[in-house]
Amino acid sequence: MSAFTDKLHSFFSRFAEVSHEDLAKVEQAVEEKLHPFVNDVRAELKTDVANLEGELRRDLDALKAQVEALLKGQTTPPTAS
Numbered sequence: 001m002s003a004f005t006d007k008l009h010s011f012f013s014r015f016a017e018v019s020h021e022d023l024a025k026v027e028q029a030v031e032e033k034l035h036p037f038v039n040d041v042r043a044e045l046k047t048d049v050a051n052l053e054g055e056l057r058r059d060l061d062a063l064k065a066q067v068e069a070l071l072k073g074q075t076t077p078p079t080a081s
Helices: 002-071
Strands: none
Touching: none
16 A cells, blocks of 8 residues: 555645646736736726716716706706707
8 A cells, every 4th residue: 555655645746746837837927917907907997987987977967957947947958068
């Protein structure tokens, strides 16, 4: 049994060594490629959200103006520009 366990241990040790090297490669690839990509996507999303917030503010202002006009009794509310 001892020879078998030695061979088994040797067999799995090879995979452990490979996996450490592979993990180092994956870690390096993530740092070099994935982090910049995630940062770019995050920046794009922040810009998109800011644009959407601006549109929502404009729509809300237009809605407030329409509601005000209706409350003042105007028959045709002002249109959004």
